[in-house]
Amino acid sequence: MQSMNIKLTINSKKYEIPVDVRTSLMDLLRELGYTSVKHGCGVGECGACTVLVDDIPIDSCLYLATWANNTEIRTTEGECRDGKLSPVQEAYVEEGAVQCGFCTPGLIMTTTSFLEQNKGKELSREEIKRGHAGNLCRCTGYQTIINAVETASKNE
Amino acid sequence: MFPIEKYHFAESVKDAVDALAADEKAKIIAGGTDVLVRLHGGSSDYEALVDINGLNELREIRMDDGGNIFIGSLATCTEIMDHELIRRHVPVITESLATIGGPQVRNRATMGGNICNGAVSADSACAALIHEFDLVIEGPDGERIESINGFHTGPGRTILQKGDLLKYFCVRPKHYKGFGASYHKYAMRGAMDIATIGCGAAVKMDGEKIETLKLAFTVAAPTPIRCKNAEEAIENKELSEETLQTMIAALEENVKPRDSWRAGKDFRLHLIRTLAKKVTRQAVANQGGTH
Numbered sequence: 001m002q003s004m005n006i007k008l009t010i011n012s013k014k015y016e017i018p019v020d021v022r023t024s025l026m027d028l029l030r031e032l033g034y035t036s037v038k039h040g041c042g043v044g045e046c047g048a049c050t051v052l053v054d055d056i057p058i059d060s061c062l063y064l065a066t067w068a069n070n071t072e073i074r075t076t077e078g079e080c081r082d083g084k085l086s087p088v089q090e091a092y093v094e095e096g097a098v099q100c101g102f103c104t105p106g107l108i109m110t111t112t113s114f115l116e117q118n119k120g121k122e123l124s125r126e127e128i129k130r131g132h133a134g135n136l137c138r139c140t141g142y143q144t145i146i147n148a149v150e151t152a153s154k155n156e
Numbered sequence: 157m158f159p160i161e162k163y164h165f166a167e168s169v170k171d172a173v174d175a176l177a178a179d180e181k182a183k184i185i186a187g188g189t190d191v192l193v194r195l196h197g198g199s200s201d202y203e204a205l206v207d208i209n210g211l212n213e214l215r216e217i218r219m220d221d222g223g224n225i226f227i228g229s230l231a232t233c234t235e236i237m238d239h240e241l242i243r244r245h246v247p248v249i250t251e252s253l254a255t256i257g258g259p260q261v262r263n264r265a266t267m268g269g270n271i272c273n274g275a276v277s278a279d280s281a282c283a284a285l286i287h288e289f290d291l292v293i294e295g296p297d298g299e300r301i302e303s304i305n306g307f308h309t310g311p312g313r314t315i316l317q318k319g320d321l322l323k324y325f326c327v328r329p330k331h332y333k334g335f336g337a338s339y340h341k342y343a344m345r346g347a348m349d350i351a352t353i354g355c356g357a358a359v360k361m362d363g364e365k366i367e368t369l370k371l372a373f374t375v376a377a378p379t380p381i382r383c384k385n386a387e388e389a390i391e392n393k394e395l396s397e398e399t400l401q402t403m404i405a406a407l408e409e410n411v412k413p414r415d416s417w418r419a420g421k422d423f424r425l426h427l428i429r430t431l432a433k434k435v436t437r438q439a440v441a442n443q444g445g446t447h
Contacts, residue, residue, distance in 0.1 A: 001163070021160065021165075022159075022163075024157075024158065024192075027157070043196055044192075044260065044261055047258070050260055057260050058264055059261070059264075061192075062189055063192075066165070067209055110259065110260070132259075134258025134259045134260040134347075134348065
């Protein structure tokens with residue numbers, strides 16, 4: 001099967017690599033060591049593989065790696081800088097929004113983009129739920145996650 | 157890895173049409189939120205792909221001097237929903253697309269795919285039907301325009317032929333100017349779900365009277381449908397409980413809901429009647445009527 005040479009930036013690091021056209025972005029990122037990107041359902045329902053492509057959240061399991069050519073990818077690893085957690089990550093810790101942790105990296109990326117897009121807006125819990133409808137969590141019951149989003153929106 | 161056997165990254169619309177016409181099995185991939193799910197499930201129906209993601213001219217959303225609104229087939233649900241032109245002139249499109257999947261899906265899924273895959277439950281189909289979208293299609297014999305009326309021919313089937321590529325939807329001013337519209341999706345969950353029944357209505361008022369009603373459903377028949385009998389039953393009448401009752405009585409000529417594991421036929425029929433009234437009232441309210 002043919003491969004394509006792609007150029008992309010992942011968490012500020014530049015790559016120029018050949019990829020098999022059958023590969024998902026999720027598989028590519030995990031092979032490159034970005035294992036915060038979780039392989040959950042594989043069909044765009046759980047959001048555990050959520051990453052930002054040019055600041056837009058997508059399910060990387062439903063995204064061909066070749067489509068990432070000339071884009072900037074952000075994963076949860078990159079949100080933590082110089083050993084310091086991002087305000088969103090900090091809020092998840094503070095609110096106890098992490099239990100088994102499998103959904104957390106995807107949720108962190110959804111929250112990060114959601115708050116970037118709604119900067120300065122007063123957000124209702126309903127709006128937060130709608131903004132996070134593409135991420136499933138089977139442990140927390142979501143209340144602590146919504147609390148974390150509220151906290152992060154106040155801290156930013 | 158996805159079980160893709162043949163892959164062509166289209167460099168132009170013509171290149172895509174040529175590649176689609178040259179291979180009986182070739183299928184278009186745009187946002188990938190349906191095609192990659194099928195491939196993940198091991199479907200061999202999608203093993204030969206023509207990727208149109210490089211065709212940036214198909215991402216365009218614009219209005220021409222004549223007030224025709226063009227929506228590119230590769231524009232994502234999010235791009236369409238958030239677009240100033242759509243919000244201002246055809247807000248029911250935004251309302252409908254907002255009910256699709258979740259944010260990540262809407263950031264990739266296209267309205268082009270939602271209509272062209274022929275899904276009976278397509279959330280954008282009601283908006284397309286009540287505003288009578290035209291579809292600008294490029295095929296092996298050049299460009300042609302087809303109406304959304306009659307576009308869907310069965311579950312998962314449309315009039316699209318081998319080599320056809322949808323380029324733009326076109327919404328004509330005569331089909332959106334002066335109309336108030338509304339859409340309601342009834343599903344078991346508030347997001348990430350398929351419609352049990354979807355209903356859209358567009359109305360144009362003449363004082364207190366309904367001059368024109370356009371009423372459409374998804375999942376109420378083997379294709380998304382318009383309900384001509386119901387529309388005619390209420391035209392030139394004032395909105396009241398009585399006229400709405402006449403409308404839903406006429407509606408039963410047009411719909412043919414089925415039993416499935418999602419919902420029974422009787423329940424679907426109940427939803428159809430309830431939503432027809434609710435959505436028509438809301439469309440009238442959105443147009444500035446008194447009800």
